[in-house]
Amino acid sequence: MTSPKSAGAAPDGREPITRMELMISYVLRGGVLLSAAVILCGITLAAVTRDTGYAPIQPHHLPDILAFHPAAGPGYFPTAPAAVLQAALIGKPYAIIGLGMLLLIATPVLRVALSVVFFLAQRDWLYAGITVFVLTVLLASLIVGVG
């Protein structure tokens, strides 16, 4: 396979950046499908076992759960990534759904991380810098989100 290091078009008429992004796009689609599958597993498990893994939601809880933010009690679910992962591994349905959501959120982050690698390989320092900045913002959002 020819891999031109220059910014010029490859023999198939596509710039390296286009071919790279196309490859990343398929990774993204895989990420979405994987997270959708995990979420579906969580829902199915919750529906079949009638158990969320936490305080169960009874019909009379419904209005309150929809209207307010429960810190604990019926409708509780974990939000700290480590707790989500731990509970998902022992099969708690709401934690499995949470894990699927985290995978989904991580998918675009992965795209940006792969772009960084590509630009570094191309020695395109300007765009390596730009994508590193975006990646930093994405990762920093998880730090400020905790605080």
Add this chain to the structure above:
Amino acid sequence: MEPITFSAILFGASVLAGALGALLGLGGGVIIVPVLTLMAGLNIHYAIGASIVSVIATSSGAAATYVRDRITNLRLGMFLEIATTTGAVIGALVAGWLPGRVLSVVFGLVLVHAAWTMFRSPQEDVPAGVVGSPLATRLRLHGEYFDPSLRRQVKYQITGVPEGFGMMWLAGLISGLLGIGSGVFKVIAMDIMMRAPLKVSTTTSNFMIGVTAAASAGIYFLRGDIHPFIAAPVALGILLGTVAGTHLLLHLRGAAIRKVFLVVLIVVALQMIWRGIQGTIR
């Protein structure tokens, strides 16, 4: 109502919202949030949390389409992601301490604007005689693409980088604040301020939406706004509905029924503003 029945209803409504969102070119999030808050009496923070993960799912799932068309300006998108992600983080943080009624009013205003913009369906012409700015040249933002309707290669130059960047920051802020893709604002930034051809602006905007949404979704998740009971059926429903709607889109583009839906959406948006002012939104 049994919780499982409620989940099934949420799923069904989300499939419809996703299909309609794809049909109108607005995205499912902007439709499901009013449905959940006005009709199901849902806390708007949960509605927004469910919407933002749907936005990631639909845009990331379709990413290959936007890259393959070779109209998307990848460098322009990546550069402007600096603005949208920083805006989105601020938006998501602000949304955490804003009362639901204020979010409802802002959401209504943004929805009126978006629906009205789509109703007018802007002219598809390629701006002529744009001289690219030195900054855009240094960032290598100029581009070209093959336009199938004009049947020729279109070369274009980019200008107005600071203004476009500012507008993009605002688009990111709105995306983070309301849990929507805010594609309409992204298109304004590129189309009007940076003078990119409309086709390029639309596809590049779609390309950027997933990364922008990821910047705020993490904050929503950690805050507990992404409730499994609500977000799971909504995300899966919208994903399914969008895939279906995208296939229908090929047949229904430009149909009069589109305009009818947009008028309905404007009425819904006005209701969100009104209910927010009344204070009957939670």
